[in-house]
Amino acid sequence: MVPVVPTWQLRAAFARRLSAMYGTEVPAYTTLVDVAGQVNDTVLREGGASAERLGGIERITAERHGAIRVGTPAELRQAAQIFAALGMEPVGFYDLRDTAATAVPVVSTAFRPVLPDELDRNPFRVFTSMLTPADRRFFDADLGKRLEAFLEHRELFPPELLDLAARAESEAGLPQEQAERFLTLAVASFELSPEPVDRAWYAELEKVSAVAADIGGVTSTHINHLTPRVLDIDELYRRMEDRGITMIDRIQGPPRWHGPDVLLRQTSFRALAEPRRFRETDGSISTGSLRVRFGEVEARGIALSREGRALYDRLVDAPAEEWAAHFPHSERQLAVEGLGFFTFEAVPGRPRDGRRPPGDLAGLLDGGWLTARPVVYEDFLPRSAAGIFQSNLTDPGARDAARSGAHYDQDRISEAVGRTVHDPFDLYAAQQDDSLARARGALDEA
Ligand code: OOG
Ligand code: NI
Secondary structure (H helix, E strand, O other): OOOEEEHHHHHHHHHHHHHHHHHHHOHHHHHHHHHHHHHHHHHHHHHHHHHHOOOOHHHHHHOEEEEEEEOOHHHHHHHHHHHHHOOOEEEEEEEOOOOOOOOOOEEEEEEEOOOHHHHHHOOOEEEEEEEOOOOOOOOOHHHHHHHHHHHHOOOOOOHHHHHHHHHHHHHOEEEHHHHHHHHHHHHHOOOOOOOOEEHHHHHHHHHHOHHHHHHHOOOOOOOOEEEEEOOOHHHHHHHHHHOOOOEOOOOEOOOOOOOOOEOEEEEEEEEEEEEEEEEOOOOOEEEEEEEEEEEEEEEEOEOEOHHHHHHHHHHOOOOHHHHHHHOOOOHHHHHHOOOEOEEEEEOOOOOOOOOOOOOOHHHHHHOOOEEEEEOEOOOOOHHHHHHHHHHOOOOOOOOOOOOOOOOOOHHHHHHHHOOOOEOHHHHHHHHHHHHHHHHHHHHHHO
16 A cells, blocks of 8 residues: 555645745745744743643644635635645635725635644644635726736646645545645745736736735736744744844734733734846836735634624724723633633542532533633634735725625635635634533533
């Protein structure tokens, strides 16, 4: 028997190779990864076991999210096939067309493992955005048509890669030799292409949005950024600035405070000028530069329920005192009030003195019947995503709000992807409900 490289090893190897490739393309990324590693060492040394409450250091060290941008539903389906080979499924719908003052003409989902064991093995995720050429707020009918025609004629992923990906998905892995070929082709399809950029076409799209130009102005795709996870993002921010790397002016997401870390905090350094070749209108080739790729870093916290998320959304712009006055100060409070997600375990060998376990969660936790472990937030935040996009654009672009947008929601994006896009809240809730049922079962048996 030829040894088979199983799905999770394909995923881990892909994340590693993509990281090595991106490090050669954007050296500042390597600095970011180094500094993140140093900060994590410090936090582990000083915090001990509590530093690993939201994931073991091995997982955190390997943990990355990537961001890619594609042009059409057909391209999105192909990307989905490649990620399916890596055990990554589409989760969540993000509409970035009207989240910020100046919007971006894309709708997005994120591909990631959905089962807790798979996340522990390697939690690689890719935020994937698709251009919306039919959205008349951004593209008039003429430009929209030419853009769609341009996108239809390009090939982002070679057929051999897609065939291998389909095989890897159906066989839950690939034989060694095919795995090697699959990984080589997959990484190559996210490399920055040396192909000259059509100057006039790129510039025309850039007037609408730099993101539209980055997606539809070229004949290939590329990894836009690759984001390591850090345990103390405020400390990382300081250390990067000390090294003379200019960061965007703030950390996006919840504030730093003494209570539990929730959701996601992100920051980035600005896009760097990278040399690119251009084809001029007279056919000659020139060199210039484009600023599209940047370095991002993130700290992850506890996943919030719909109610917890609604509270977060209400407080996100509020001053720190408001946050402290209204947001739960402890994991216990998050769990008991149903604002955050946890997994539960029965405490073995607890003396009962003839008592039955109480029926409510507060009683079970306070009476020492169950322990709770926070569930890590594995997804993204539309506001931060829009903020990260925006902070890296030099030109706000143009949007005519009076015209009508193309409608998108979770069902429509599922149709575009050709696979069911999971609702992240449902995934977390199922994980919590399962563990609570098992923990109660164990208590009843004892
Ligand atoms: C994606 C921006 C969103 C995040 O971390 O929120 C994102 C992009 O720039 O293509 O990656
Ligand atoms: Ni990102």
